[in-house]
Amino acid sequence: MAEQEPGAGRSPEARLLVVDDEPNIRELLSASLRYSGFEVIAASDGHEAVALAERVRPDLVVLDVMLPDLDGFAVAKRLRAGGRRMPVVFLTARDGTDDKVHGLGVGDDYVTKPFSLEEVVARIRAVLRRTRGDLELPSRLQVADLVLDEEAHHVERAGQPVRLSPTEFKLLHYFMSNAGRVVSKAQILDHVWNYDFGGDAGVVESYVSYLRRKIDNVEPRLIHTLRGVGYVLRAPRH
Amino acid sequence: MAEQEPGAGRSPEARLLVVDDEPNIRELLSASLRYSGFEVIAASDGHEAVALAERVRPDLVVLDVMLPDLDGFAVAKRLRAGGRRMPVVFLTARDGTDDKVHGLGVGDDYVTKPFSLEEVVARIRAVLRRTRGDLELPSRLQVADLVLDEEAHHVERAGQPVRLSPTEFKLLHYFMSNAGRVVSKAQILDHVWNYDFGGDAGVVESYVSYLRRKIDNVEPRLIHTLRGVGYVLRAPRH
DNA sequence: ACCCAGGCTCAGCCGTCGCTGAGCGTTTGC
């Protein structure tokens, strides 16, 4: 279950409008994005979305393609009526219908369902960074001599580049954005794995093991196990 | 059994609804949470819970998953009918069914039965902190040169990091949140150990011993024994 | 059609943790 996140207290990074008709997904996203530091409002269908966007002027819209009333793309079109800029991150099913995504506007992006929270947050940040030259959002995370560049999708330890599989990368990214904070295996599952993942926490142990082999095989060790609690990524001493 | 606690006299931190069909657990929780400074009302089944919540509008619900009438998740759903926000801390059995908890309602949290009171209070506070931007009840406790950082799950004495087992950590945390106040061995058993723990108070002595060895082996001594009464954690008076 | 990388599960091993019981020292009460 999702627990602590950064971003509390600071003024919101941006205002988001989340549009999805499934209450579970809508709530999952809203809560999680709020805890990530965004201001979030939500709508459950296309018309409500258009009306709300009119009033609250969000910085970005997270938009399910499958809506009961309007097609997601139709919603996007209306949002941008009058030439107004309105970046959109689409949520789309993984089946064949992705073809329709080719209709993306510039600056838009999409995430396939089922997604992981890490993925969604990453896409949102990337789009925001692009559309408003928001350099404040660092695309580069660093802990000791471990560096992860999000934009370049590049990781290196002690100056040596490291090849990571997608899951390994997401896991490391999650660790690094929570450096110094203990994260439980349940939290990791919630953020790094897709929300419909049914398996148990053993898989987290496996991937931590892979990660250690690839990026934590030199001193100082950065990934620490806290038995019965979780993991921390941190430089020693502090 | 639980005795005195902080929070008496001050205005309640929040209003809680406790839902459990076992009278023992219900009373244990209600009493303990009251002494922790919460306003508490209780219900023994799902329908009563929904009806009560309707009337008294609690800030948070502590909800057993196994109820005689409604499933705990069903109750949660009804509590949130109409899109109302209602944070929930679930109480769930430790058997394999934990999987069901994963993936439902973000912003919620859960505690496995049998729990310790420390655990429950901690989860409740964490959820409240999140859901109402109740910023930064400091996650850092300090007494003299002894520091416990909850978020990082890190302890140090005189600048030196110390490794503690989970139980040692919980015990120290209990001491530190009650710094300057005498706690009896019975209180410690009630708060730090699971409520179904059958053993005797000897185990507390053991763990106090371990703690002393790890974090109280330098001057000034912080953990003091009051024979026949209990223990206090406090910096020496000057 | 094949191969390979990636995702996941499983099971055995190992270390640690939690608890108990015994022995010993210290304090208290008589």
Added chain:
DNA sequence: GCAAACGCTCAGCGACGGCTGAGCCTGGGT
């Protein structure tokens, strides 16, 4: 001053949590 109660420490055990290597399955690329 003595005995009983209380508290401290240590050793030992059973059990559990976490790590990792092996293996299966899937999907994508050649």
